[in-house]
Amino acid sequence: MSVNSAQSALWPAPHASGAVDATVHVPGSKSVTNRALVLAALASEPGWLRRPLRSRDTLLMAEALRTLGIEIEEGVGPDGTGEFWRVIPAGLRGPATVDVGNAGTVMRFLPPVTTLADGPVRFDGDPRSYERPLHGVIDALRALGARIDDDGRGALPMTVHGGGALEGGPVEVDASSSSQFVSALLLSGPRFNQGVEVRHTGSALPSMPHIRMTVDMLRSAGAQVDTPEAGGEPDVWRVTPGALLGRDLTIEPDLSNAQPFLAAALVTGGRVVVPDWPLRTTQPGDRLREIFTEMGGSCELTDQGLVFTGTGTVHGIDVDLSEVGELTPGIAAVAALADSPSTLRGVAHLRLHETDRLAALTKEINALGGDVTETADGLRIRPRPLRGGVFHTYEDHRMATAGTVIGLAVAGVEIENVATTAKTLPDFPDLWTGMLGA
Ligand SMILES: O=C(O)C1=C[C@@H](OP(=O)(O)O)[C@@H](O)[C@H](O)C1
Numbered sequence: 001m002s003v004n005s006a007q008s009a010l011w012p013a014p015h016a017s018g019a020v021d022a023t024v025h026v027p028g029s030k031s032v033t034n035r036a037l038v039l040a041a042l043a044s045e046p047g048w049l050r051r052p053l054r055s056r057d058t059l060l061m062a063e064a065l066r067t068l069g070i071e072i073e074e075g076v077g078p079d080g081t082g083e084f085w086r087v088i089p090a091g092l093r094g095p096a097t098v099d100v101g102n103a104g105t106v107m108r109f110l111p112p113v114t115t116l117a118d119g120p121v122r123f124d125g126d127p128r129s130y131e132r133p134l135h136g137v138i139d140a141l142r143a144l145g146a147r148i149d150d151d152g153r154g155a156l157p158m159t160v161h162g163g164g165a166l167e168g169g170p171v172e173v174d175a176s177s178s179s180q181f182v183s184a185l186l187l188s189g190p191r192f193n194q195g196v197e198v199r200h201t202g203s204a205l206p207s208m209p210h211i212r213m214t215v216d217m218l219r220s221a222g223a224q225v226d227t228p229e230a231g232g233e234p235d236v237w238r239v240t241p242g243a244l245l246g247r248d249l250t251i252e253p254d255l256s257n258a259q260p261f262l263a264a265a266l267v268t269g270g271r272v273v274v275p276d277w278p279l280r281t282t283q284p285g286d287r288l289r290e291i292f293t294e295m296g297g298s299c300e301l302t303d304q305g306l307v308f309t310g311t312g313t314v315h316g317i318d319v320d321l322s323e324v325g326e327l328t329p330g331i332a333a334v335a336a337l338a339d340s341p342s343t344l345r346g347v348a349h350l351r352l353h354e355t356d357r358l359a360a361l362t363k364e365i366n367a368l369g370g371d372v373t374e375t376a377d378g379l380r381i382r383p384r385p386l387r388g389g390v391f392h393t394y395e396d397h398r399m400a401t402a403g404t405v406i407g408l409a410v411a412g413v414e415i416e417n418v419a420t421t422a423k424t425l426p427d428f429p430d431l432w433t434g435m436l437g438a
């Protein structure tokens with residue numbers, strides 16, 4: 001199927017005939033896999049990623065690192081350990097061209113890495129990547145000593161002229177539009193001559209768990225990181241220069257991608273088990289245990305994994321999602337099926353995600369008969385009886401999974417371009433129909 005016909009294709013979202021009862025093995029975390037790849041590439045010895053996510057965003061990251069001279073061997077481990085990637089670091093090469101697709105992690109985490117390359121690295125990507133904020137990374141790298149050519153908008157496409165090393169040191173960045181600006185600078189920080197001290201200067205910083213994930217993974221790779229939480233200055237992170245260790249890391253399931261499956265249990269009054277749910281994690285998706293419980297479900301961490309049970313009754317919620325913005329589309333879908341209104345707050349920055357998620361959710365839920373209004377920093381959702389129709393997805397994986405959740409409860413919902421879920425969740429339609437026992 002050509003790209004265009006794949007994008008315009010409509011997938012009839014399965015309508016649930018009863019309560020779901022399933023165990024769903026959710027693929028690995030995008031955010032952990034792409035951080036692990038970057039840290040392994042910058043390490044001073046080979047490392048292993050076990051059960052890595054193989055999706056568009058992580059394959060783009062792996063391909064970019066290969067283009068820069070890093071070797072990544074792929075294989076399957078002994079029984080039960082699944083696939084692995086073995087990452088063999090090397091001197092970073094330019095000239096090279098990196099395709100970021102529409103992956104925030106690739107477009108933000110790799111420019112600092114490529115300042116260490118020995119030649120120019122051109123960055124390009126999907127049309128939407130030209131619109132997503134990158135100024136924080138570009139301006140900060142320039143302030144730290146990098147030479148970067150862009151078209152003056154502080155966005156893609158651009159070329160980083162790697163000079164083999166970067167001086168580093170203190171830098172200010174307004175990361176209110178994306179936490180990934182901070183994560184990007186910290187991840188490469190150990191390899192800068194002076195390390196890096198990142199000071200966030202803007203209004204509220206979103207997605208704090210993702211910054212904690214960056215710090216946690218840096219420390220596990222042997223880096224010394226000072227953080228605001230550890231008694232440091234507010235909004236300041238400091239990474240000391242030093243070698244990174246090669247790790248042997250098993251990637252956790254992607255808890256944000258567990259969301260549609262947990263939502264299925266919630267809206268059908270069923271039960272879904274997600275094996276390997278970590279007992280301790282920095283992933284924002286762990287907040288679903290609390291949010292979906294408040295919306296009417298209950299959950300328990302057992303030896304089998306997370307057991308999530310719905311009652312069939314779904315309540316509205318008033319919640320600040322600034323820390324867990326990527327959960328918004330899935331929560332909005334459930335909220336549209338609830339027995340009371342919801343207010344989702346703290347997520348203005350979602351207007352600059354894969355698509356303008358606040359506009360897209362409003363338009364698509366309302367097109368099915370819903371009553372959603374955009375606020376300055378989120379959504380107000382008043383549940384109404386919904387009807388079938390086409391749910392457009394705007395090349396946004398989380399729009400596609402959100403529409404699919406609505407389709408469980410509303411007959412006749414058709415998802416446009418469900419293949420867009422491959423950004424982070426390979427084989428989503430098969431996982432979904434498997435969950436439904438089809
Ligand atoms: O660092 C990461 O892995 C991510 C950080 C968040 O980005 P923003 O802070 O831009 O929302 C999140 O929404 C994205 O899905 C993944």
Ligand SMILES: C=C(OP(=O)(O)O)C(=O)O
Nearest residue numbers: 102103104105326353354
């Ligand atoms: C915002 C997201 O992705 P990205 O890593 O491209 O920013 C997301 O996955 O919800």
